[in-house]
Amino acid sequence: MNRRDFLTALTLSTVMAETLAAPTVSQAQGGGAPPKLRVGMLVYSDMILLDLAGPLTVFNLSQAETFMVSQDLEPVRTDVGIPVKPNATFETCPADLDVLFVPGGLRGTIACMKDRATLTFLAKRAESARFVTSVCTGSLVLGAAGLLRGYKATSHWYTREHLAILGAEPVAARVVEDRNRITAGGVTAGIDFGLALAARLRGEELAKRVQLVLEYDPKPPFAAGSPEGSGPELAAQVLKARAPALAEAKQAAEAAAQFKL
């Protein structure tokens, strides 16, 4: 299959496909189209759409076939009211994933941390996936599945410390790579994560081209994107407002640490 046929097969939109029509280094050298990347993305009710949409957009521009995986094919609701329909189940998701990915969304995350079917799926696919990854509170789900024991990892800033309960070493960084585990911070970190992973899977040139297409040259209007930048007062407001959910997430981590899958 030549590159254009390959892109058509992925049903990328025309405009996106065109972006990638320029030859890659390997093609220019006669290497042909790269093998199709297979990305399995867990989707679940009350996840944050932006957690998914950032990496998904980067993967779609990186010659990937993406599977939205859930226990069944019922659409899952998201924070912004746009549902996501799975296109694979825990049973039908391919076994040979290049990337296994878990988005965040605190309430939904807590439910996933308690769901044996979800955790068993993740543990099983992680055995063969090249990269086991998350954005935001998604790392708590990976941790509950026993997949971060002995690994450096990160999470949304307000759940980061809970990773220690699950045997991980919490690191305050935007994207944390430790062997084949790649975890990222809250919500918008998914874009940085996607580009970093695209570079590892497809090379820096493609990752940079995707970054240029997405015009990812951020200029945040404030320095408030971290507790250090926002100052303690705003961070305390956020923590206070979601104290019940954060306590519940901690309890779920404590319970999951005892699981035998």
Place this chain on the structure above:
Amino acid sequence: MNRRDFLTALTLSTVMAETLAAPTVSQAQGGGAPPKLRVGMLVYSDMILLDLAGPLTVFNLSQAETFMVSQDLEPVRTDVGIPVKPNATFETCPADLDVLFVPGGLRGTIACMKDRATLTFLAKRAESARFVTSVCTGSLVLGAAGLLRGYKATSHWYTREHLAILGAEPVAARVVEDRNRITAGGVTAGIDFGLALAARLRGEELAKRVQLVLEYDPKPPFAAGSPEGSGPELAAQVLKARAPALAEAKQAAEAAAQFKL
């Protein structure tokens, strides 16, 4: 309606609602809940989901009622395969919008620039909207509706110059504000845009709190988010790959410049 009931009525997810449960300055001063913001977001086939999801997430966290507006209620397809179902039509969208917003997505943008019903809707709602806004190539649709004549504006870097055909003054900036027109650069600029607009509508404290919840503390892995940063070779690749679509966008702008709505 108290603040919690108001948030419930918006059907924000619990986790998002909790984030906002901390009292605002006006509430702490006895001012009560602020009036509901009404945001009308044009949705159309082949738009880029991330163009919509960034601002939508910020608006949802900023006490807004969001309307996904299209000519009918049929779901529109997006670049990443997640359809968006409109919840308002050109007829049923409220007349008194605080924000009128147009996302981008080059192929879909070109179709919108030629669609009289879309342009008439935008021109009509823009008469009373407090802010008329766009992300990415969405500014070409605003321009085609005659809404940027005599205004400074921006667009995705590769369509920015076409704004001049539509009577606007192209500006190379992440977010451009000129009177009540606010336009932003490509795709990921929607997050910067959303936060800047939230600050104008709801005050800096709320905007900063939303930024903290979204952990928007970007650390792009490369400097490739602009043609200046990526270097001319990658920019030329992107331009070459989508040359047909860009030529078509230019033609659509030239035709739209002659429209009488």
